[in-house]
Amino acid sequence: MMPHQSTAITVKNLTMAYGDYIVMRSLNFTAQRSEIKVIIGGSGCGKSTLLKHLVGLEKAASGEIFYEDQRFHPDSAEAAQIRRQFGVSFQSGALWSSMTLQENVALPLEQYTQLSASEIRDLVEFKLSLVGLAGFGHRYPSELSGGMQKRAGLARAIALDPKILFFDEPSAGLDPLSSRRLDDLILELRDALGATVIVVTHELASIFSIADTALFLDAESKTALCDGNPNDLVEDAQTEPKVRRFLTRGDSDNH
Amino acid sequence: MHGSFALFGKRAMGTFANMSNMKQTADWSTRRKKDVFIVHFSGAWVMEQVQPKMDSLRMDIESEAGLSTVHLEADHLTGWDSSLLVTVRQIYDWADSRGLQIQLDGMPEGVQNLVKLSRAVPENKQVEEDASDDFFTRVGEGSLGAYRGLNGYFEFLGNLFIHACAFLRGKGRIRAKDFMLILQATGAQAVPIVSLLSFLTGLIIAFIGVIQLQKFAADIYVADLVGLATTRELGAVMAGVIMAGRTGASFAAQIGSMQVNEEVDALTSFGIEPMQFLVLPRVVALVLMMPLLCACADFVAMLGGMVVAVMISEVSIAQYCNQIQAAVALTDLGVGIFKSAVFGLIIALAGCYRGLNCGRDASSVGRAATSAVVTSITWIVVADAIFAVMFHLLGI
Structure with missing residues (x-):
């Protein structure tokens, strides 16, 4: 990896489809290193699908995804190498239900590092404390509330100090304080680790507080309508009205 | 009001x-x-x-x-x-x-x-394209579906083979704790039910046998009947059918619900192959445990036969044991045990395959479990038939 390289993710002409049903057509965008990019758009427009394509859980109908210079294709031999840099937090938490929280967070560490059991334990406890779950390590996912599961999923996502973090609706269903703490955590992770962060979210408050850029997906035209800083998007009169309505909860209609 | x-x-x-x-x-x-x-x-x-x-x-x-x-x-x-x-x-x-x-x-x-x-949001006018009901379309789509299914099955087998090789070369990522738990669930915990059903099967065969053999005053040959039937066929088949219902279904349901819950996606996103992490330990565990269960089933069924032989005919325990020893060769025992290992492979493959290909909702977990059981029992019977012909040709 070249140090001067600053583009972390490049998406070229990505078309996503389920069978014959096209979700998004010819998406093009880039994410710089250490950028926090939020993907926004109405429900059902394909935000989570885009995330799944980026992570390699779905195969693109056409088009390419690059991480730095490397082309990413879920089936290729390099895919495993690229995936090692990912941390993914799923909408529902997706914790491994047969393992305790501790084991959940420890598994990636056991798989990919040579750390001793006690070092792993300390790391796990620390990661859990970052999401406010210190002391819950011995519980099973089914013994936790939905919000806690989600935060535990986050702790697992950041277990390996990933270079690229993907969050699928991280704050949906969290109380306002946890959700605020989560925003702070995302900003801290970016600042401390230099991680590139891709977030799918609906929370306007967190969009404005964390996003460097916002990519708006439009279900009707099946394309990205714009890509830019959310504050600028609201200010700029040139912005597509749809996007401004979204970012202002429809209030810009009345202006 | x-x-x-x-x-x-x-x-x-x-x-x-x-x-x-x-x-x-x-x-x-x-x-x-x-x-x-x-x-x-x-x-x-x-x-x-x-x-x-x-x-x-x-x-x-x-x-x-x-x-x-x-x-x-x-x-x-x-x-x-x-x-x-x-x-x-x-x-x-x-x-x-x-x-x-x-x-x-x-x-x-x-x-x-x-x-x-x-009326604020207009009604969704986008109509899902209806597949036309034309006969040829249905036949064509059915065949394409079957072809894709077959492809999927081969892909699964090939993938598993690659990972099994990687595992043998010491590149596996199986968690010891998980593997032990699966061993326990597929082995030790299945012993009571396998024993009970085998005991009863032995009892039934001996009962039918004794009644018929008494007509010729050949009671003692009940030991041959029970011994050969259980070691060559029934021990393995009974254990196979029980494990298909018990463990095959549970594999499919476990992996299927992990699929529904995005847990499989979570594994993949960490670069951990579900094939290696979920499928391989289950396949290895069942292939290891089935021969043991089969041996257990053989022994208990012969015991059941002995109970009947001793109780309703004049065969003594010593006679029965002697007769079994004379009638059942080690190869007979070996045949059954070998078959049971293959049945174990079939059950584990069917269960894991159905689980991994499960849809994303609760009812598809149920379907996955059902079809895992049906698939494995069908293939057990088919494999047993093939073995019967094969062993006959080989003279075993």
Whole structure:
């Protein structure tokens, strides 16, 4: 990896489809290193699908995804190498239900590092404390509330100090304080680790507080309508009205 | 409050006896003022009430020529709920489609706002493309589906083979703790049920055998019958069928619900192959445990046979044991045990394959479990038939 390289993710002409049903057509965008990019758009427009394509859980109908210079294709031999840099937090938490929280967070560490059991334990406890779950390590996912599961999923996502973090609706269903703490955590992770962060979210408050850029997906035209800083998007009169309505909860209609 | 007159309302709309309740039943009156058609709602527009039919209103409006506007009003409603909203919405949509203006300002404010809100987002007109029902299309799609299914199965087997090789070369990522738990669940915990059913099977075979053999005063040969039948066939098949129902279904359901819960995606996103992490330990565990269960089943079934032989015929325990020793060769035992390992492979493959290919909802987990059991039992029987021919040809 070249140090001067600053583009972390490049998406070229990505078309996503389920069978014959096209979700998004010819998406093009880039994410710089250490950028926090939020993907926004109405429900059902394909935000989570885009995330799944980026992570390699779905195969693109056409088009390419690059991480730095490397082309990413879920089936290729390099895919495993690229995936090692990912941390993914799923909408529902997706914790491994047969393992305790501790084991959940420890598994990636056991798989990919040579750390001793006690070092792993300390790391796990620390990661859990970052999401406010210190002391819950011995519980099973089914013994936790939905919000806690989600935060535990986050702790697992950041277990390996990933270079690229993907969050699928991280704050949906969290109380306002946890959700605020989560925003702070995302900003801290970016600042401390230099991680590139891709977030799918609906929370306007967190969009404005964390996003460097916002990519708006439009279900009707099946394309990205714009890509830019959310504050600028609201200010700029040139912005597509749809996007401004979204970012202002429809209030810009009345202006 | 509604209860009492709803009873009347349904039956006695407009009858004389019910006159006192008339102003409370749902009704409308219509009149025309120049090019405006006015519909006046009155009474209680609640779900318990019988409501006037839309059709008559439509016909009334259609019979008037030169209308430009439909005006809805209500000032003396005694109550309203969603049933009024539905009616207003229907009139609204219908009038709209006929190019008529519609005015709601005579309606209660709540009705105006809710109807407006319900029309805020246009109805999804995007129709899913219906596959045509033409015979050839169905045959073609069916064959393509079967072909894809076959491809999927081979892909699964090939993938598993690659990972099994990686595992043998020491590159596996199986968690020891998980593997031990699977061993326990597929091995030790299955012993009671396998033993019970094998014991009963041995009992039944010996019983039928003794009755028939007594006719020839050949009671002692019941040991041959039970010994050979269980070691060569029944031990392995019984263990296979029990494990298909017990463990094959549980593999499919476990992995299937992990699929539903995105847990499999989570593994993949960490670069951990589900094939290696979930499938391989289960396959290895079952292939290791099935021969042990089969040996257990063989032994217990012969024990069951002995109980019957000793009780209803004059064979002694020592005679029975001797006779078994003479009748059953080690190869017979080996044949059964070898077959059971293959059955174990079949069950584990079917269970894991169905689980990994499970859909994303609760009912597909059920389907995955069912089809895992059906697939494995079918293949166990098919494999057993193939083995029978093969061993015959080989002279084993």
